[in-house]
Amino acid sequence: xxxxxxxxxxxxxxxxxxxxxxxxxxxxxxxxxxxxxxxxxxxxxxxxxxxxxxxxxxxxxxxxxxxxxxxxxxxxxxxxxxxxxxxxxxxxxxxxxxxxxxxxxxxxxxxxxxxxxxxxxxxxxxxxxxxxxxxxxxxxxxxxxxxxxxxxxxxxxxxxxxxxxxxxxxxxxxxxxxxxxxxxxxxxxxxxxxxxxxxxxxxxxxxxxxxxxxxxxxxxxxxxxxxxxxxxxxxxxxxxxxxxxxxxxxxxxxxxxxxxxxxxxxxxxxxxxx
Amino acid sequence: xxxxxxxxxxxxxxxxxxxxxxxxxxxxxxxxxxxxxxxxxxxxxxxxxxxxxxxxxxxxxxxxxxxxxxxxxxxxxxxxxxxxxxxxxxxxxxxxxxxxxxxxxxxxxxxxxxxxxxxxxxxxxxxxxxxxxxxxxxxxxxxxxxx
Numbered sequence: 001x002x003x004x005x006x007x008x009x010x011x012x013x014x015x016x017x018x019x020x021x022x023x024x025x026x027x028x029x030x031x032x033x034x035x036x037x038x039x040x041x042x043x044x045x046x047x048x049x050x051x052x053x054x055x056x057x058x059x060x061x062x063x064x065x066x067x068x069x070x071x072x073x074x075x076x077x078x079x080x081x082x083x084x085x086x087x088x089x090x091x092x093x094x095x096x097x098x099x100x101x102x103x104x105x106x107x108x109x110x111x112x113x114x115x116x117x118x119x120x121x122x123x124x125x126x127x128x129x130x131x132x133x134x135x136x137x138x139x140x141x142x143x144x145x146x147x148x149x150x151x152x153x154x155x156x157x158x159x160x161x162x163x164x165x166x167x168x169x170x171x172x173x174x175x176x177x178x179x180x181x182x183x184x185x186x187x188x189x190x191x192x193x194x195x196x197x198x199x200x201x202x203x204x205x206x207x208x209x210x211x212x213x214x215x216x217x218x219x220x221x222x223x224x225x226x227x228x229x230x231x232x233x234x235x236x237x238x239x240x241x242x243x244x245x246x247x248x249x250x251x252x253x254x255x256x257x258x259x260x261x262x263x264x265x266x267x268x269x270x271x272x273x274x
Numbered sequence: 275x276x277x278x279x280x281x282x283x284x285x286x287x288x289x290x291x292x293x294x295x296x297x298x299x300x301x302x303x304x305x306x307x308x309x310x311x312x313x314x315x316x317x318x319x320x321x322x323x324x325x326x327x328x329x330x331x332x333x334x335x336x337x338x339x340x341x342x343x344x345x346x347x348x349x350x351x352x353x354x355x356x357x358x359x360x361x362x363x364x365x366x367x368x369x370x371x372x373x374x375x376x377x378x379x380x381x382x383x384x385x386x387x388x389x390x391x392x393x394x395x396x397x398x399x400x401x402x403x404x405x406x407x408x409x410x411x412x413x414x415x416x417x418x419x420x421x
Binding site for chain 2 (some may be wrong): 054057058061062063064065066068069070071072073094097098101160
């Protein structure tokens with residue numbers, strides 16, 4: 001890390017871009033020197049990525065709020081002046097703004113999954129599942145839900161990142177259940193040595209298991225928008241977080257029957273709990 | 275309900291207009307005074323610069339503060355507000371796009387009363403502005419004799 005970087009706590013660069021120096025250009029440099037240059041280069045790239053992601057997350061949201069806000073004002077104030085087609089155009093503008101908003105949030109979460117500093121502690125994952133289910137229910141009031149979460153699942157994780165993982169996994173299970181009368185989700189866990197294996201089972205539409213290998217790649221959609229498909233970042237975010245928390249994510253799915261997400265995380269039981 | 279003005283510190287004219295609309299819809303009658311940067315916010319609060327002897331007296335009922343602004347940003351404004359005896363207990367609500375943990379932490383450490391993320395969705399934005407107005411202008415009991 002350069003001297004300027006060390007002081008650049010706020011996401012703004014007063015020093016301007018540092019020219020790219022390739023770490024292996026100088027054949028005379030010894031291995032230690034080359035390693036040092038690689039590390040400096042990595043730190044610089046990470047800082048650039050963080051600046052870009054912060055900029056995307058914040059500066060793109062402001063114009064989006066204006067687009068949605070003024071479209072809403074047209075809708076409420078001038079809806080009667082417009083004909084059906086005009087009102088539909090407005091509705092499309094608003095729905096596109098909403099999709100872009102959720103895409104921006106997801107891109108930020110994807111970048112944070114790799115870059116956010118972690119605070120590892122003992123976390124009650126069951127509470128996070130309960131909390132997240134409550135939020136999903138609030139977002140779609142009136143939707144019948146039958147959700148069961150095994151209480152007391154203890155893991156070692158960063159609480160904020162784990163909540164993000166849980167949100168993304170449950171959101172997926174919820175969306176996959178779009179065609180069902182009731183959203184049925186079960187969360188169970190078992191200890192296996194010093195890891196905990198959590199299973200999140202839905203009874204939704206499932207998807208073609210041949211695509212399972214792609215499920216954790218960014219922008220891979222298992223479903224079109226009509227079947228509740230989104231931006232294709234949810235499981236990619238969850239996978240990155242699980243990996244960074246020294247865990248693992250895998251998926252089993254049967255078309256028409258449902259999907260099971262397997263989350264493996266370090267156990268929070270035993271040890272000193274510190 | 276007190277009728278002192280609300281000071282909106284915001285550099286984005288679209289957000290200013292949307293906030294105006296939201297307050298009007300919420301039937302919040304306090305006049306909205308808008309400044310586009312931190313320096314002007316402090317000039318207004320401390321009655322100096324172009325606000326010296328302009329006839330406005332006393333403190334606003336509420337300050338709505340954006341974080342990322344040119345010249346002097348929201349964090350510095352907050353710091354200056356809390357450092358001066360006249361404005362020390364003025365209600366300051368940070369309204370911004372950021373939910374970065376370090377931004378939230380910094381604002382509470384500097385003495386923000388509340389931290390609100392501005393939603394993209396207009397109905398949610400309206401509801402957030404209405405609730406802020408309702409709480410700070412109607413429900414909250416300010417310190418007797420002003421801040």
